[in-house]
Amino acid sequence: MRCKKGPSYEKQAAGVRVKEKSVNVTYSEEQLDRARDILHAGPLCDECLGRAFARVGRGLTNSDRGQALRAALPGLGKTGVCWVCGDLFAQAERWAECAARQASELEFATYLFGVRLPARIEEMEVFFGQRFPGKEGESLKHAFNRVVGKAFEARLQRPATVAFVGPDLSFVVDPAADHLALHVASVFVYGRYRKLTRGIPQTKWPCRRCRGRGCVCCGFTGKQYPESVEEWIGTPLVEAAKAETVHLHGAGREDIDARMLGHGRPFVLEIVTPQGRTLELKALRETINTNAAGRVEVSELAFASRETVVHLKEERSAKRYRAWVEFDRPVTAQQLDQALGDLCGKIEQRTPIRVSHRRADKVRIRQLLDASGHVVGPRKATIELEGEGGLYIKELVSGDEGRTNPSLSGLLRMGAVVRALDVLEVRLDMPMERTDAVDKARTLP
Numbered sequence: 001m002r003c004k005k006g007p008s009y010e011k012q013a014a015g016v017r018v019k020e021k022s023v024n025v026t027y028s029e030e031q032l033d034r035a036r037d038i039l040h041a042g043p044l045c046d047e048c049l050g051r052a053f054a055r056v057g058r059g060l061t062n063s064d065r066g067q068a069l070r071a072a073l074p075g076l077g078k079t080g081v082c083w084v085c086g087d088l089f090a091q092a093e094r095w096a097e098c099a100a101r102q103a104s105e106l107e108f109a110t111y112l113f114g115v116r117l118p119a120r121i122e123e124m125e126v127f128f129g130q131r132f133p134g135k136e137g138e139s140l141k142h143a144f145n146r147v148v149g150k151a152f153e154a155r156l157q158r159p160a161t162v163a164f165v166g167p168d169l170s171f172v173v174d175p176a177a178d179h180l181a182l183h184v185a186s187v188f189v190y191g192r193y194r195k196l197t198r199g200i201p202q203t204k205w206p207c208r209r210c211r212g213r214g215c216v217c218c219g220f221t222g223k224q225y226p227e228s229v230e231e232w233i234g235t236p237l238v239e240a241a242k243a244e245t246v247h248l249h250g251a252g253r254e255d256i257d258a259r260m261l262g263h264g265r266p267f268v269l270e271i272v273t274p275q276g277r278t279l280e281l282k283a284l285r286e287t288i289n290t291n292a293a294g295r296v297e298v299s300e301l302a303f304a305s306r307e308t309v310v311h312l313k314e315e316r317s318a319k320r321y322r323a324w325v326e327f328d329r330p331v332t333a334q335q336l337d338q339a340l341g342d343l344c345g346k347i348e349q350r351t352p353i354r355v356s357h358r359r360a361d362k363v364r365i366r367q368l369l370d371a372s373g374h375v376v377g378p379r380k381a382t383i384e385l386e387g388e389g390g391l392y393i394k395e396l397v398s399g400d401e402g403r404t405n406p407s408l409s410g411l412l413r414m415g416a417v418v419r420a421l422d423v424l425e426v427r428l429d430m431p432m433e434r435t436d437a438v439d440k441a442r443t444l445p
């Protein structure tokens with residue numbers, strides 16, 4: 001069987017016609033002796049015989065090679081089930097058919113097959129390699145995956161190529177369980193978001209009471225908060241890609257009650273099990289920004305990869321904040337300036353009380369890079385702070401009962417608390433923003 005578009009594994013060689021069996025390949029005496037030994041060992045399929053000589057001759061399938069060898073060694077015909085693969089290759093077309101059916105509704109450009117060999121076949125394959133060692137062979141798995149792949153391609157009405165790294169679709173054939181598993185790779189979309197309203201969490205939180213099943217407390221939504229940045233951005237993308245769900249991977253997260261302003265926070269939205277992979281990102285951005293107007297806003301979107309998520313999570317970016325602070329005694333501009341000046345530098349911060357239930361209790365050292373402020377009332381000030389990634393700002397101001405040192409409260413010797421907080425900038429160097437995407441990604445209306 002040949003596919004219309006041409007198999008991506010091997011170039012089809014002129015003059016090799018499988019049906020006529022006029023296979024044009026020459027074997028040496030030594031190779032024929034080896035083939036004779038192999039055939040004497042028991043019934044073997046053409047694929048298994050041929051793959052023992054997979055490097056001999058070009059533009060041939062292993063089946064071609066097997067048939068040619070058999071023709072050259074008359075009287076050593078195949079009788080019975082192949083003792084190595086148990087006639088696994090005879091099922092290749094059926095698996096390909098099954099895969100094509102599963103893929104029929106999916107958009108994809110690349111695929112990969114894998115096979116979970118039954119233990120007995122695995123053992124036989126090892127034994128076969130030991131009994132008839134040679135440098136010209138191809139493993140059973142490799143050969144089978146290719147044969148099924150070619151048969152799969154032949155059934156498609158559109159072009160698709162095998163990809164050994166990061167395929168859109170990956171199939172795993174499990175002959176013992178008579179099951180074909182399909183994994184659809186996620187689509188990743190990069191952007192920056194701004195959160196213009198307080199009270200919106202970054203990601204969807206399941207209701208604490210019912211853990212997402214839906215109860216009276218959450219109005220049967222299963223959610224702790226009615227909205228999230230993840231949903232505002234993700235919903236149009238889920239619909240467009242006919243996907244199962246989305247996961248928002250942010251470069252850190254702001255508190256629920258903090259706004260995210262400036263150029264926004266870098267994120268990658270992972271679209272899980274998408275049926276479609278061609279997304280009109282420009283139009284989708286507009287939809288998101290219209291739907292979430294005044295609440296969430298995204299910059300230019302771009303296709304990304306899982307590596308982008310890793311980069312996003314590994315980088316600890318410096319951030320700039322604005323905080324509205326309230327003191328329990330009056331503060332002069334001079335006192336504030338002095339304290340903020342003294343505050344810059346090394347900060348020792350023990351895991352804050354408010355996150356201690358989900359974070360390990362330890363002392364972290366972070367730098368406060370810059371601090372300035374204005375007194376705006378007798379006991380009120382707005383301050384701007386720039387800190388290394390991981391610095392907790394609310395605690396830097398309050399002192400967190402002595403767990404953060406130094407702190408603004410400690411330096412002023414009075415109580416200080418953050419009443420409102422904005423993240424003004426997330427300083428993260430994203431490779432994808434270094435090209436012409438830079439200005440686009442940083443330009444928010």
Ligand SMILES: [Zn+2]
Nearest residue numbers: 045048082085
């Ligand atoms: Zn076989």
Ligand SMILES: [Zn+2]
Nearest residue numbers: 207210215218
């Ligand atoms: Zn609930």
